[in-house]
Amino acid sequence: xxxxxxxxxxxxxxxxxxxxxxxxxxxxxxxxxxxxxxxxxxxxxxxxxxxxxxxxxxxxxxxxxxxxxxxxxxxxxxxxxxxxxxxxxxxxxxxxxxxxxxxxxxxxxxxxxxxxxxxxxxxxxxxxxxxxxxxxxxxxxxxxxxxxxxxxxxxxxxxxxxxxxxxxxxxxxxxxxxxxxxxxxxxxxxxxxxxxxxxxxxxxxxxxxxxxxxxxxxxxxxxxxxxxxxxxxxxxxxxxxxxxxxxxxxxxxxxxxxxxxxxxxxxxxxxxxxxxxxxxxxxxxxxxxxxxxxxxxxxxxxxxxxxxxxxxxxxxxxxxxxxxxxxxxxxxxxxxxxxxxxxxxxxxxxxxxxxxxxxxxxxxxxxxxxxxxxxxxxxxxxxxxxxxxxxxxxxxxxxxxxxxxxxxxxxxxxxxxxxxxxxxxxxxxxxxxxxxxxxxxxxxxxxxxxxxxxxxxxxxxxxxxxxxxxxxxx
Amino acid sequence: xxxxxxxxxxxxxxxxxxxxxxxxxxxxxxxxxxxxxxxxxxxxxxxxxxxxxxxxxxxxxxxxxxxxxxxxxxxxxxxxxxxxxxxxxxxxxxxxxxxxxxxxxxxxxxxxxxxxxxxxxxxxxxxxxxxxxxxxxxxxxxxxxxxxxxxxxxxxxxxxxxxxxxxxxxxxxxxxxxxxxxxxxxxxxxxxxxxxxxxxxxxxxxxxxxxxxxxxxxxxxxxxxxxxxxxxxxxxxxxxxxxxxxxxxxxxxxxxxxxxxxxxxxxxxxxxxxxxxxxxxxxxxxxxxxxxxxxxxxxxxxxxxxxxxxxxxxxxxxxxxxxxxxxxxxxxxxxxxxxxxxxxxxxxxxxxxxxxxxxxxxxxxxxxxxxxxxxxxxxxxxxxxxxxxxxxxxxxxxxxxxxx
Numbered sequence: 026x027x028x029x030x031x032x033x034x035x036x037x038x039x040x041x042x043x044x045x046x047x048x049x050x051x052x053x054x055x056x057x058x059x060x061x062x063x064x065x066x067x068x069x070x071x072x073x074x075x076x077x078x079x080x081x082x083x084x085x086x087x088x089x090x091x092x093x094x095x096x097x098x099x100x101x102x103x104x105x106x107x108x109x110x111x112x113x114x115x116x117x118x119x120x121x122x123x124x125x126x127x128x129x130x131x132x133x134x135x136x137x138x139x140x141x142x143x144x145x146x147x148x149x150x151x152x153x154x155x156x157x158x159x160x161x162x163x164x165x166x167x168x169x170x171x172x173x174x175x176x177x178x179x180x181x182x183x184x185x186x187x188x189x190x191x192x193x194x195x196x197x198x199x200x201x202x203x204x205x206x207x208x209x210x211x212x213x214x215x216x217x218x219x220x221x222x223x224x225x226x227x228x229x230x231x232x233x234x235x236x237x238x239x240x241x242x243x244x245x246x247x248x249x250x251x252x253x254x255x256x257x258x259x260x261x262x263x264x265x266x267x268x269x270x271x272x273x274x275x276x277x278x279x280x281x282x283x284x285x286x287x288x289x290x291x292x293x294x295x296x297x298x299x300x301x302x303x304x305x306x307x308x309x310x311x312x313x314x315x316x317x318x319x320x321x322x323x324x325x326x327x328x329x330x331x332x333x334x335x336x337x338x339x340x341x342x343x344x345x346x347x348x349x350x351x352x353x354x355x356x357x358x359x360x361x362x363x364x365x366x367x368x369x370x371x372x373x374x375x376x377x378x379x380x381x382x383x384x385x386x387x388x389x390x391x392x393x394x395x396x397x398x399x400x401x402x403x404x405x406x407x408x409x410x411x412x413x414x415x416x417x418x419x420x421x422x423x424x425x426x427x428x429x430x431x432x433x434x435x436x437x438x439x440x441x442x443x444x445x446x447x448x449x450x451x452x453x454x455x456x457x458x459x460x461x462x463x464x465x466x467x468x469x470x471x472x473x474x475x476x477x478x479x480x481x482x483x484x485x486x487x488x489x490x491x492x493x494x495x496x497x498x499x
Numbered sequence: 500x501x502x503x504x505x506x507x508x509x510x511x512x513x514x515x516x517x518x519x520x521x522x523x524x525x526x527x528x529x530x531x532x533x534x535x536x537x538x539x540x541x542x543x544x545x546x547x548x549x550x551x552x553x554x555x556x557x558x559x560x561x562x563x564x565x566x567x568x569x570x571x572x573x574x575x576x577x578x579x580x581x582x583x584x585x586x587x588x589x590x591x592x593x594x595x596x597x598x599x600x601x602x603x604x605x606x607x608x609x610x611x612x613x614x615x616x617x618x619x620x621x622x623x624x625x626x627x628x629x630x631x632x633x634x635x636x637x638x639x640x641x642x643x644x645x646x647x648x649x650x651x652x653x654x655x656x657x658x659x660x661x662x663x664x665x666x667x668x669x670x671x672x673x674x675x676x677x678x679x680x681x682x683x684x685x686x687x688x689x690x691x692x693x694x695x696x697x698x699x700x701x702x703x704x705x706x707x708x709x710x711x712x713x714x715x716x717x718x719x720x721x722x723x724x725x726x727x728x729x730x731x732x733x734x735x736x737x738x739x740x741x742x743x744x745x746x747x748x749x750x751x752x753x754x755x756x757x758x759x760x761x762x763x764x765x766x767x768x769x770x771x772x773x774x775x776x777x778x779x780x781x782x783x784x785x786x787x788x789x790x791x792x793x794x795x796x797x798x799x800x801x802x803x804x805x806x807x808x809x810x811x812x813x814x815x816x817x818x819x820x821x822x823x824x825x826x827x828x829x830x831x832x833x834x835x836x837x838x839x840x841x842x843x844x845x846x847x848x849x850x851x852x853x854x855x856x857x858x859x860x861x862x863x864x865x866x867x868x869x870x871x872x873x874x875x876x877x878x879x880x881x882x883x884x885x886x887x888x889x890x891x892x893x894x895x896x897x898x899x900x901x902x903x
Binding site for chain 2 (some may be wrong): 074086087092094163261354364365371406411419427432
């Protein structure tokens with residue numbers, strides 16, 4: 026049932042939606058009388074077009090799903106924004122400000138970051154003249170509109186200000202927002218730290234709830250492994266990963282379950298420790314369907330510059346598969362931008378001119394399957410794959426990323442998250458994301474070691490894929 | 500008359516376009532024959548050759564010289580007749596590609612641009628008649644800007660016995676989700692929601708509807724009347740339920756370009772008040788088919804930048820809906836890849852000598868566009884469409900949209 030607070034919050038945005046009741050409740054056979062699931066959302070930054078904003082909003086205002094505007098039977102009860110907490114920590118206290126003669130912020134804004142809804146904590150006591158107050162932060166406005174508690178720390182978000190866990194699920198969206206990097210160029214995102222804080226609360230109380238972790242589990246495979254182990258030990262559903270495995274495909278095809286895959290080439294764009302993770306997830310969600318399921322990766326090598334093209338010429342990755350993957354792209358650059366023409370980027374030999382800094386993530390699976398993720402900044406702007414499958418030829422597709430601001434691929438992910446929260450079972454195994462987390466770390470390690478090939482005994486990860494494809498099709 | 504598909508002979512094609520400039524239809528279509536395009540997971544080169552080219556309007560930005568320099572087998576001719584005869588006295592090609600879109604031509608008094616589809620057709624069929632031989636004819640988008648000429652084009656193609664295939668990319672592009680209208684199903688209401696202006700993108704919205712509903716039980720039976728709604732009249736009709744709000748909502752739920760109604764949100768479903776604020780000049784063509792089907796083509800500039808479809812199909816619990824996805828080189832993509840299935844279907848016609856979908860669909864949508872503009876010009880009066888009531892045809896039972 027809709028609570029009054031949620032009703033008022035939502036109706037301020039879209040009263041006509043409420044008049045159209047069939048839109049409010051559908052999917053996963055919920056009945057409207059079922060109590061809404063209470064959700065805590067933890068993230069780095071609630072800024073316009075941040076991952077946190079696009080994904081968290083789906084649980085506030087609904088999202089397109091299966092041909093309808095789906096309003097999740099979920100009540101967001103608490104939100105933790107790491108950016109606000111870190112800024113509050115760094116800011117001088119009212120006492121320090123008074124000592125230096127600075128004006129103390131008015132009482133209203135010193136009442137917790139929710140402006141009175143939260144506890145009176147220093148986190149919100151940003152003096153108005155301090156630039157630390159992020160004007161782009163949307164969490165305060167959302168809190169007022171939708172009536173959730175804006176919390177100054179993670180345990181508070183799980184307990185909603187009380188002394189027991191008061192949520193039914195946790196959604197975590199950690200992303201870059203001034204976090205430092207290590208010497209391998211990995212951003213030290215606090216995914217593990219967020220998770221551990223939740224687990225401490227779970228263990229304190231002997232009570233767990235389903236947990237979703239957006240994108241990679243951690244920058245560290247060791248930490249990621251610990252997260253999966255903990256979830257197994259405490260028996261709570263843990264799902265993670267990117268939107269690419271679940272978004273629409275052009276065309277609507279998958280690797281036939283149980284087919285023998287000889288080789289795959291995935292093409293994408295973006296930086297190191299950025300959307301290379303999305304490309305690895307897209308690759309993995311296809312390849313895990315091969316004969317025998319996933320049996321792990323024995324070695325990786327990250328090549329850069331001319332070595333990428335040399336590896337192609339030496340047959341390390343297939344030019345035919347690259348050509349096939351690129352035939353799915355709608356965004357060739359270079360002459361297409363100049364005068365609209367179509368281009369066979371491989372046959373024309375133009376790729377090395379377009380791509381100044383290519384990267385190849387070469388992956389050797391334990392069962393002999395080979396895969397390469399080619400990051401081709403300057404040649405294209407979308408994500409495509411082609412795989413050579415015994416008896417099926419080349420299977421190729423584009424992972425369709427509908428444009429900003431809607432970015433409706435994240436609606437596809439929201440549906441999987443909500444499904445896990447409601448059913449307590451995951452649509453695909455977290456081991457996929459454990460492997461992709463480890464692949465990314467290993468590839469960046471290879472880069473750091475001057476592009477050496479590295480054996481990866483730690484990535485002997487076996488799992489079975491879901492029998493049914495899990496990407497958007499209806 | 501037609502190509503023998505078993506011969507090794509590569510069909511030779513003549514291309515006749517209004518203009519050949521970056522991102523104009525002439526460039527999108529003819530380039531795909533010349534340079535190939537991504538299709539079915541490979542870079543596909545059509546098994547045919549464009550050998551001659553006529554460009555009606557050149558000037559700044561013209562790409563035709565660059566194209567023939569790069570493809571020396573193509574020759575530019577100064578007249579349409581010579582483009583077809585290759586400078587000889589008789590038809591010397593195996594197929595004709597016509598793009599009558601774009602360029603600068605006078606407007607009708609109702610505001611439709613007088614694109615020269617018919618003038619091109621007249622000159623081309625004169626060569627056919629003079630040569631005693633006709634070849635397959637691809638005509639991009641609508642037939643002609645007036646009904647009589649549109650009808651005459653279809654009649655002539657039947658008289659001379661050559662396949663004529665045209666229409667919009669919307670009918671053949673990707674669908675998200677990838678679904679086909681169930682053949683032989685019963686449908687009472689259908690809508691499309693799109694963007695753009697009257698006399699241009701309305702055609703795409705109409706083709707979106709007809710590539711679907713022509714598959715209903717009994718096939719296409721013709722249209723009895725049409726009424727256009729704009730401005731306040733549009734919103735009044737909306738609220739009165741002249742078209743089903745539930746179907747418009749279902750179509751909009753397939754859009755991936757909904758303008759957020761609130762400044763800090765990225766994806767919300769708009770209220771009617773928000774839609775009114777976002778869409779200053781909405782357009783609807785509401786029209787009645789002879790078999791009872793009612794269709795509505797909506798243009799909602801400001802709210803969406805894509806084309807979606809929804810229909811109430813008997814026996815289905817919720818609306819049948821999809822997006823006709825156009826990879827659009829307006830910053831979203833660099834290639835207008837929706838021309839690929841259009842060209843692929845044209846190739847199939849050139850190779851098999853058979854139209855892949857009936858030209859009567861395009862005749863009907865061309866006529867509906869004219870009726871829609873007429874109704875607006877007559878103060879949004881309902882116009883009787885005796886001519887369109889006679890357009891009856893059966894669909895190709897095979898799907899021809901992009902799926903592989």
